[in-house]
Amino acid sequence: MTRDFRFPFLRLLPAVLVAAVLSGCASTHxxxxxxxxxxxxxxxxxxxxxxxxxxxxxxxxxxxxxxxxxxxxxxxxxxxxxxxxxxxxxxxxxxxxxxxxxxxxxxRPGVRGTAQYSGAYLPESLIPENVGGGEYTGVSLIDLSFAYDLDLWGxxxxxxxxxxxxxxxxxxxxxxARLMLTGNIARGYVALAQAHDLVDTAEREQARAQGMLDLARRRVGAGLDNTLNLRQAESAVAAARQQADAGRQRIDALRNALAALAGQGPDRGLALQxxxxxxxxxxxxxxxxxxxxxxxxxxxxxxxxxxxxxxxxxxxxxxxxxPNVNLSAIVGLATGKLGDLFDPKSAFATGGPAISLPIFQxxxxxxxxxxxxxxxxxxxxxxxxxxxxxxxxxxxxxxxxxxxxxxxxxxxxxxxxxxxxxxxxxxxxxxxxxxxxxxxxxxxxxxxxxxxxxxxxxxxxxxxxxxxxxxxxxxxxxxxxxxxxxxxx
Missing domain, CATH: 1.20.1600.10 (Outer membrane efflux proteins (OEP))
Structure with missing residues (x-):
């Protein structure tokens, strides 16, 4: 006589499942x-x-x-x-x-509603002639689904x-951002003030060098000096002029930078005195x-x-x-004929709690x-x-x-x-x-x-x-x- 070994195994199945759950649970250790x-x-x-x-x-x-x-x-x-x-x-x-x-x-709890109508065309090549070849079947469905995660552990x-x-x-x-913006504008504005001061100094140096050049020309013309001092004076005038021009270019660049920092076009910079x-x-x-x-x-x-x-x-x-507990429910109406959709016999409902446990994760x-x-x-x-x-x-x-x-x-x-x-x-x-x-x-x-x-x-x-x-x-x-x-x- 053949013995059936399935039943002793089935009696051990709950213990096996418990062992699997315990071995699969994660630890934060x-x-x-x-x-x-x-x-x-x-x-x-x-x-x-x-x-x-x-x-x-x-x-x-x-x-x-x-x-x-x-x-x-x-x-x-x-x-x-x-x-x-x-x-x-x-x-x-x-x-x-x-x-x-x-x-x-x-x-928070979630509620979602759906309305659906689905149909199918049954081809005559697969379905007998009395059903296939142009016949349609349809299902109409309206439902509300509810889901809520209890969030037991926050x-x-x-x-x-x-x-x-x-x-x-x-x-x-x-x-x-406001603090950094005001700081950058303040630094740029100080640099603009310094650029104006440098232009003033360069122009005064240019005037001084021009005075030295005039004296050198007169001395050379009178035969009291050679051309070396004249050339040095000319170089000093050119250098002072270049410094003044560089200062003015610096002023223009700072005006443009300050206008951009202020969110304005360069004309805003031209207005800066x-x-x-x-x-x-x-x-x-x-x-x-x-x-x-x-x-x-x-x-x-x-x-x-x-x-x-x-x-x-x-x-x-x-x-x-x-582990956590989730609540879910669905209520709605379903029928194979659209005209019977709101018939009380078309109502259905399902729902209940579900326990989730991280296993093998x-x-x-x-x-x-x-x-x-x-x-x-x-x-x-x-x-x-x-x-x-x-x-x-x-x-x-x-x-x-x-x-x-x-x-x-x-x-x-x-x-x-x-x-x-x-x-x-x-x-x-x-x-x-x-x-x-x-x-x-x-x-x-x-x-x-x-x-x-x-x-x-x-x-x-x-x-x-x-x-x-x-x-x-x-x-x-x-x-x-x-x-x-x-x-x-």
Whole structure:
């Protein structure tokens, strides 16, 4: 007699299935981020900022008003209104907000309705003659389907929160774009002022060299000198003229650049007159550095929001390791004849809960979580780099201001001494005790020192702008909590 071995196997099937489920379930063991955000107060800054921390206020949002130049104020207003870089940053905000809306919708119940009519032509070559050859059959269907993921472990909520954090970062990026734009315009405007100063100095040097040339011609004509000094004087005039022309070309280029930064055509640059910048303020820092600097720097705050988004990404990836419950239902009407579609007998319904469990997906889920951990570590590294960069920019601007103040003082002292020496020679010349050549030669170091002073004043004004930008330029973006990301498991 033949024995049937199927039934003992069937009795063992549940145990086999349980073993398969348990062996196929994924584990998060050994997966975690490798870093946490750095505390800015642990960075050594006391010696660098020694003697400069005070009760000074943070920069105002219109910090350039301190220079007292209405033309610059108008240029900044044009730029903040029309610059394409601001439009691009605002478009990225709208896109990020749309992504957050999609993530929010994904965690809500979904209802979808469909209406369908389908028919078939049955060919006579395949179907008997009494059915095929032109006969049609049709099915009419109207249904509503409902689906809802209970999201027991908050994975979808975490993805939505990550998208919201990314939208916050994009909003702060707009403030950063505005800050960078105003900084670039301020630097360009200072350079425009310096270019005008250089043209003035070059024209004065050209006039001095022309005086030397006239004297050389007279001396050669009188037989008192050879042509060597004449040729040297001609070369000096040409060199001064070239320097003045280069300065004017620099003015034209800066006008075009400033017009483009303001989102305008080059005619806007032609309307720019010579800048009238006031003196740069003394370099002073608020006493709450470095901790409060992080809340005033848009790039740092945006980086912090991205750390928060990466934290939520880890939460979402971890939630996929756990079982979940989905609810679904379908109700509708179905019939083979369109006229019977709304007959009560055509109604149907189906639905119920479904439990999902990640089986044999461990490698995919672990790789996904490892990627989320890496995204978090990358966001932390970028945040830490933003913090270090912010402190470096403050230190650079502060040290530049301090050094330039000393250089300006010593250069002005040297210029005043050179001017007094020139004045003495001019007095001797008027008294008939000296020559015109001595006066013109004495004028050259004065002009050279004037050129140095113009360059140093421009650098000092640029350092003042850099310090305002480094301190956040008056922005106060909303920053996330500093605790949640550091507690990521």
């Amino acid at each position: 050994g997966l975690a981020p490798a870093s946490t955000p750095r505390d800015a107060d642990t960075l050594a800054v006391s010696k660098t900022f020694e003697g400069r921390l005070s009760d000074a206020a943070w920069p105002a949002s219109d910090w350039w008003h301190a220079w007292g130049d209405p033309q610059l104020d108008a240029l900044m207003a044009d730029a903040l209104r029309d610059a394409p870089s601001i439009d691009a940053a605002e478009a990225r905000v709208r896109k990020a907000q749309a992504q957050a809306g999609l993530a929010d919708e994904a965690r 994975g979808k909520r975490a993805r939505w929160e990550a998208a919201v954090d990314q939208a916050h970062a994009a909003e702060v990026d707009v403030q950063h 010579r800048p009238r910048l006031g003196a740069s303020a003394d370099a002073a820092l608020p006493s709450l550095l470095p901790s409060e600097l992080l809340g005033h720097r848009p790039d740092v705050v945006a980086a912090r929001w991205r750390v928060e988004a990466a934290t939520r990404g880890i939460d979402a990836s971890q939630a996929e390791f756990r 461990g490698r995919r889920l672990r790789a996904q979580l490892a990627g989320a951990d890496a995204d978090y570590d990358l966001a932390v590294a970028q945040y830490d780099q933003a913090v270090l960069g912010a402190l470096r920019e403050v230190a650079d601007a502060l040290q530049a201001s301090r050094t330039l103040d000393a250089q300006i003082a010593s250069t002005r002292e040297a210029r005043d001494a050179a001017a007094r020496a020139r004045d003495v020679l001019a007095s001797r010349h008027r008294a008939g005790l000296g020559t015109r050549i001595d006066v013109l030669n004495a004028e050259r170091p004065v002009l050279q020192l004037d050129q140095q002073l113009a360059a140093l004043r421009a650098q000092r004004a640029t350092a003042s702008a850099d310090l305002a930008i480094a301190l956040g330029g008056g922005t106060t973006p909303i920053s996330p909590s500093l605790s949640s990301a550091s507690n990521t498991p």
